[in-house]
Amino acid sequence: MTEKRVAPYGSWKSPITSDLIVRGSVGLGMTATDGRDVYWLESRPSEAGRSVVVRHAADGASADVNPQPYGARTRVHEYGGGDFAVHRGTVYFSNFADQRLYKISAAGGGDLRPLTPEGQDLRFADAVFDPRRNLLFAVREDHTAGGHEPVNSIVVVNADANAEGGEGDAGRVVVSGRDFYSSPRVSPDGRFLTWLSWNHPNMPWDGTELWVGELVQDGTISHARLVAGGPDESIFQPEWSPDGRLYFVSDRTGWWNIYRAEFDDARENPRVEPLCEREAEFGQPQWGFGMSAYAFLSAERIVCAYTERGLSRLAEIDARGKTLREIETPYTDISYVRAAAGRVVFRGGASALPSSIVSLDPATGRAEVLRRSNDLQIDEGYFSTGEPVEFPTENGLTAHAFYYAPRSRDYAAPEGELPPLLVLSHGGPTAAAATTLSLKIQYWTSRGFAVLDVNYGGSTGYGRAYRRRLDGAWGVVDVDDCVNGARHLVAR
Numbered sequence: 001m002t003e004k005r006v007a008p009y010g011s012w013k014s015p016i017t018s019d020l021i022v023r024g025s026v027g028l029g030m031t032a033t034d035g036r037d038v039y040w041l042e043s044r045p046s047e048a049g050r051s052v053v054v055r056h057a058a059d060g061a062s063a064d065v066n067p068q069p070y071g072a073r074t075r076v077h078e079y080g081g082g083d084f085a086v087h088r089g090t091v092y093f094s095n096f097a098d099q100r101l102y103k104i105s106a107a108g109g110g111d112l113r114p115l116t117p118e119g120q121d122l123r124f125a126d127a128v129f130d131p132r133r134n135l136l137f138a139v140r141e142d143h144t145a146g147g148h149e150p151v152n153s154i155v156v157v158n159a160d161a162n163a164e165g166g167e168g169d170a171g172r173v174v175v176s177g178r179d180f181y182s183s184p185r186v187s188p189d190g191r192f193l194t195w196l197s198w199n200h201p202n203m204p205w206d207g208t209e210l211w212v213g214e215l216v217q218d219g220t221i222s223h224a225r226l227v228a229g230g231p232d233e234s235i236f237q238p239e240w241s242p243d244g245r246l247y248f249v250s251d252r253t254g255w256w257n258i259y260r261a262e263f264d265d266a267r268e269n270p271r272v273e274p275l276c277e278r279e280a281e282f283g284q285p286q287w288g289f290g291m292s293a294y295a296f297l298s299a300e301r302i303v304c305a306y307t308e309r310g311l312s313r314l315a316e317i318d319a320r321g322k323t324l325r326e327i328e329t330p331y332t333d334i335s336y337v338r339a340a341a342g343r344v345v346f347r348g349g350a351s352a353l354p355s356s357i358v359s360l361d362p363a364t365g366r367a368e369v370l371r372r373s374n375d376l377q378i379d380e381g382y383f384s385t386g387e388p389v390e391f392p393t394e395n396g397l398t399a400h401a402f403y404y405a406p407r408s409r410d411y412a413a414p415e416g417e418l419p420p421l422l423v424l425s426h427g428g429p430t431a432a433a434a435t436t437l438s439l440k441i442q443y444w445t446s447r448g449f450a451v452l453d454v455n456y457g458g459s460t461g462y463g464r465a466y467r468r469r470l471d472g473a474w475g476v477v478d479v480d481d482c483v484n485g486a487r488h489l490v491a492r
Helices: 439-445 477-491
Strands: 027-034 037-044 050-056 062-064 084-087 090-094 101-105 122-130 135-142 151-158 172-175 180-186 192-198 209-215 221-229 235-240 246-250 257-262 271-274 294-296 301-308 311-318 323-327 333-340 343-350 353-360 367-372 387-392 398-404 421-425 450-455
Touching: 027 084, 027 333, 027 343, 027 353, 037 084, 037 353, 037 367, 050 090, 050 367, 084 122, 090 122, 122 151, 122 180, 135 180, 151 180, 172 192, 172 221, 180 235, 192 221, 192 235, 209 235, 221 246, 221 257, 235 294, 301 333, 311 333, 311 343, 387 477, 398 439, 398 477, 421 477, 439 450, 450 477
Parallel strands: 294 333, 421 450
Antiparallel strands: 027 037, 037 050, 050 062, 084 090, 090 101, 122 135, 135 151, 151 172, 180 192, 192 209, 209 221, 235 246, 246 257, 257 271, 294 301, 301 311, 311 323, 333 343, 343 353, 353 367, 387 398, 398 450
């Protein structure tokens, strides 16, 4: 092993350069499964940011689904998400340029067809296919009223492609009357639809409502009833299990945990019970559609990602025994969890691992990386690992951060010298400092700087009360926490 050179902190040479930081990474987003095939969304800077649905087939081959110049990206709620859906080899996606819904065979063949009309200011997101009715249930955002606020609703769209030049299906409204909607999901037997709704001034991480309605043959909803939620309870990701039971995530205890709704024989009077009560977050702020923190391996086995002290873990829940078993992985930032054919698919990353689409066998723990956001070959000896730290802050409270110490395989500092510190403040309320490999952080730590990436009060990952600390105090709480984080490290 080569002896390290001694040089002052901040003066070390590093292979992580500014040119390297901006070179060739792709953004990896929403995942989906269809039998043994895996899909994900890929945003490519080399194609002016075009979003491409990629199919990874059972034979190991990967190929683009939507051709140039089509981009799978919706602008519903402006932040988008839920940009595509897939069922038995057919992909349905919102095209960024015109916001129309299209369908295409995942295997290619040039059969791209529009489903919704041209020239109307309508946007579609979070679609789900109903095979019994050949309909797509989707959130529609209607901008045709001009300067007024757009109208949100849940609509059904005929999934049969229109002939070229046809008028298209603008969607028939089946749920309306609230300011915002998300997560329409059809039960396995096709008898019920569940969805989320909320109103101004709430955001979805403040208060949402979970509804269930009975479906008639044309997709119309009858006998809708409230299952859970309200102005002070955030509901996230409702899903039907393979045996037709309704699950969802709620923060009613102050932490986003997974719950199950049990109905009587008449499908009335829901009784809500927790699956795994824990001071951990099994949900996320719904800035966009299509998020998924859990999925079903079977009717009784749920694979999930949860966050404790800002770090993600993968686990399996026995829905019958209500027990949780952690699945060991090297990833500390896990999202977009899906499951099919006995395997788990998710987007994962860690301090020394770039964001990647991962397929994992939960029985053996064996993982296969299907796609990395970049293929840069950098020795891990230049990577610093984020260490969770807690520190006292204003009003006797505790705040959180990740500390990255200086690290280089080539250099060491003179004995007794302390490193300079950079303090980072992530953008926006309810966001959080990610622990996926950040070359912007490693650029500094590999040169001998220390970095404190602060999850100030208002960040996600530490419960509802922590998430709400920034309300009415933006620019105060966050700044205090950054200052106190620096003071804590100086004292330490």
